[in-house]
Amino acid sequence: MxxxxxxxxxxxxxxxxxxxxxxxxxxxxxxxxxxxxxxxxxxxxxxxxxxxxxxxxxxxxxxxxxxxxxxxxxxxxxxxxxxxxxxxxxxxxxxxxxxxxxxxxxxxxxxxxxxxxxxxxxxxxxxxxxxxxxxxxxxxxxxxxxxxxxxxxxxxxxxxxxxxxxxxxxxxxxxxxxxxxxxxxxxxxxxxxxxxxxxxxxxxxxVGTKNVGADSVSHEYFMVGAKDRYPALKRLADAHPDIFSVVFCRTKRDTQKVAETLIEDGYNAAALHGDLSQNQRDLVMKSFRNRQIQMLVATDVAARGIDVDDITHVINYQLPDEIETYTHRSGRTGRAGKKGVSMVIITKSEIRKIKAIEKIISKTFVKKEVPSGMEICEMQLFHLANNIKDTEINHEIDNYLPKINEVLEGFSKEELIKKVFSVEFTRFYNYYKKAKDLNVDAGSREYEAESSKKFSDESTRFFINLGRKDELQWMDLKDLVREITQLGKDDVFHVDTMDTFSFFNTDVAHTDKVLEAFKDVQYNDRKVDIEISKDRGGRNRGGKRGGSGKGGFGKKGGFGKKGRSGGDDRPKFGGDKPKFKGKSRRRDDRPKSAGTGGRRRKRM
Missing domain, CATH: 3.40.50.300 (P-loop containing nucleotide triphosphate hydrolases)
Structure with missing residues (x-):
C-alpha cells in the first residue's frame, strides 16, 4: 500500500x-x-x-x-x-x-x-x-x-x-x-x-474510466406524474428520517420555490443559487455543514463548492440540461469512502435520459417505487423506536419520577408504549392515511387517452412559444396552462409540444380568459407569447396575441397557490428552532435571500 x-x-x-x-x-x-x-x-x-x-x-x-x-x-x-x-x-x-x-x-x-x-x-x-x-x-x-x-x-x-x-x-x-x-x-x-x-x-x-460514476454511489429513479414531482420529494425525505441531502433543480427560480415550499411544510431547508450575495451563501453553507439544514436545494453552478463528506443523498428534483452534469451532482455524495445514494425524480417522458446517463457513467439505475403513506408511517415509527433505544438516560429526571409515576399509574406497559409512540405516529398517520399512489407505470396509456380527444367545433386552438427546449413535455405544459389560467383538468386538451413552440386547445368559452391570463407572463425570464391558431391543426398562426411584460411564472410572479402540494395539511413539528433563520415571502415582494428557516422538526 x-x-x-x-x-x-x-x-x-x-x-x-x-x-x-x-x-x-x-x-x-x-x-x-x-x-x-x-x-x-x-x-x-x-x-x-x-x-x-x-x-x-x-x-x-x-x-x-x-x-x-x-x-x-x-x-x-x-x-x-x-x-x-x-x-x-x-x-x-x-x-x-x-x-x-x-x-x-x-x-x-x-x-x-x-x-x-x-x-x-x-x-x-x-x-x-x-x-x-x-x-x-x-x-x-x-x-x-x-x-x-x-x-x-x-x-x-x-x-x-x-x-x-x-x-x-x-x-x-x-x-x-x-x-x-x-x-x-x-x-x-x-x-x-x-x-x-x-x-x-x-x-x-x-482514475477509473472516463466519465464513469463513483462506485460508492448507487443510482435510483422514481417515475411520477409531472404534477407529483414535489409530493414525491417530500415522501422521499420522510422515508429517510436521517436524510442529509442536496436537492438539485435546473433554474434559480425553481430552486428558490422548492426551498420555500419545503420550509413552509416544516422541513429544515435552504436555497443556494447565484442570486444570493456571498455573505448569504456563506451563511447557508455554514448552517448546512452544522446540520442545521437537512435539505439544501441548489443549482448546479452554486453546488460546485459543496465539499461535505457526510451527505447521505443527492436528489435530482429535475435532471440537468447536460447529461455530463449528472456526474458532478452524484459526486456530492459517497465521498471519503462512504456510501451514498443518488435519486432521480422523473416523468415518463424522461426515461430516455436515464438510459443516456447510464451509458455515460457506466452504471445501472434501479427503478424504485415512491413509498406509500403507510410505508412512511412504518419507517418513521421504527425510527422513533430506535431513537428511544439509543437515547442515553439523563438521571436528572430521577427526581421527577415519583410524580410521573403517579400521573401514569394504572396504565400497563403495552398501553404506555402505544401512547408514547402515538404522540408522533398520529401526526404522520393523519397526513398520509388518504395519500394516493404517486408511481406511474411506464406502460401507462394516459398520453394516448389524452391524444385521442377529438377536436371540437366549439374549441379554440392556441399557439404558445414554449416547447421541449424549455424542458416542457405535454403534461408539463398542460399543468402550466392550467396553473396560469386556473382552468379545470379537462378544460385544456390536445396538447402538442414541439422543440420551440407548442399547441393546446380549450373550449371556445375560455378563449378570452386564456388570452387575458397570459398577459404579463414570463417563463425562465423570457416573454411568453400566445396566439389563436387559425388552423386547428396548428400549421398557421395568427389572431389575438397575449401581452407581454414583467412577471414571474404568473402575472404577479407566483408559481401557484399556497398549499397546492398539500403543504398546509402536513403535520408541523416542534422542537428547537435552528440558529439560522429566514423568512419565506411571496415571489413578487421577496428579497434575494437564502430562504432558510422553518421549524426544526423532530423526526420519528
Missing part, C-alpha cells in the same frame, strides 16, 4: 498531512503527485468529484514554488466562488509550515480593491474564478507573466458555464513555457479542445 512518504513529499507537508488526519493517499493522488514532482510537464487528470484532486495538484505546486519570492508563480482557475475559497483554505492548511506563504482567493461578490491589496503584498499562488481574474488583469491589478504553474480545476464545469473565452484571454497573459495541469471529472469534447490548445504533449492520468 502506498504512503504519502513514498510519493516524494517533503517533511513539512508530511507533517501537515498528519495534522489533517490523512493516512493513505487516494488513487488520483498516488498517480498524480509523483509525476508532477519529478518532471515539468503538462497533465490531464480525470477523476470523480470527492477523490482528493485538490491535494493531487496542491502539494506539488506548493513544493515547487519559491516561498521566499513575492512573485506570483502559480495560478489556479476554478468555476465558482465556493470552490475558489475551498481550494484556498485547503492550500493554506497544506502549506501551514511554509513560512511566508501567501495564497490569495480572487472571486466576484467581494471587494476588488481589497483583493488587489492582498495581491500587492506578494501572492505566490492565486486561486481565482475566470470572470474576476479577467477583470483584474484588464485593470492591471494582477501580473501573471511569470507564473510557472497553471491549474484548470473542474475544467468541464468551467466550459459548461461559458468560460472558454475568459480562460483564453487569461492564459494569453501567461508565459508559454509554464506547466498546465487540467483536472476534470469528465472529458467531453470541449475539454479535449482546450487541452490541445493550451497544452503540449500532456501526460494523462485517469
Amino acid at each position: 502506498s504512503t504519502f512518504q513514498s510519493l516524494g513529499l517533503e517533511e513539512q507537508f508530511l507533517q501537515a498531512i498528519a495534522d489533517l488526519g490523512f493516512e493513505t493517499p487516494s488513487e488520483v493522488q498516488e498517480k498524480t503527485i509523483p509525476i508532477l514532482l519529478e518532471s515539468e510537464t503538462d497533465m490531464v487528470s480525470l477523476a470523480q468529484t470527492g477523490t482528493g484532486k485538490t491535494a493531487a495538484f496542491g502539494f506539488p505546486m506548493l513544493q515547487k514554488i519559491q516561498v521566499e519570492s513575492r512573485t506570483t508563480q502559480g495560478l489556479i482557475l476554478s468555476p465558482t466562488r465556493e470552490l475558489c475559497m475551498q481550494i484556498t483554505t485547503e492550500l493554506k492548511l497544506y502549506g501551514k509550515y511554509m513560512q511566508g506563504l501567501n495564497v490569495v482567493a480572487i472571486y466576484g461578490g467581494a471587494s476588488i480593491s481589497d483583493q488587489a491589496r492582498q495581491i500587492k503584498k506578494g501572492a505566490q499562488i492565486i486561486v481565482a474564478t475566470p470572470g474576476r481574474m479577467k477583470d483584474m488583469i484588464g485593470r492591471r491589478m494582477i501580473d501573471i507573466s511569470k507564473i510557472e504553474y497553471c491549474v484548470l480545476d473542474e475544467a468541464d464545469e468551467m466550459l459548461n458555464m461559458g468560460f472558454y473565452e475568459d480562460i483564453t484571454e487569461i492564459l494569453s497573459h501567461s508565459p508559454k513555457e509554464k506547466s498546465t495541469w487540467l483536472f476534470s471529472a469528465t472529458m467531453p469534447k470541449e475539454v479535449s479542445t482546450i487541452a490541445k490548445k493550451f497544452m503540449h504533449n500532456p501526460k494523462e492520468v485517469t
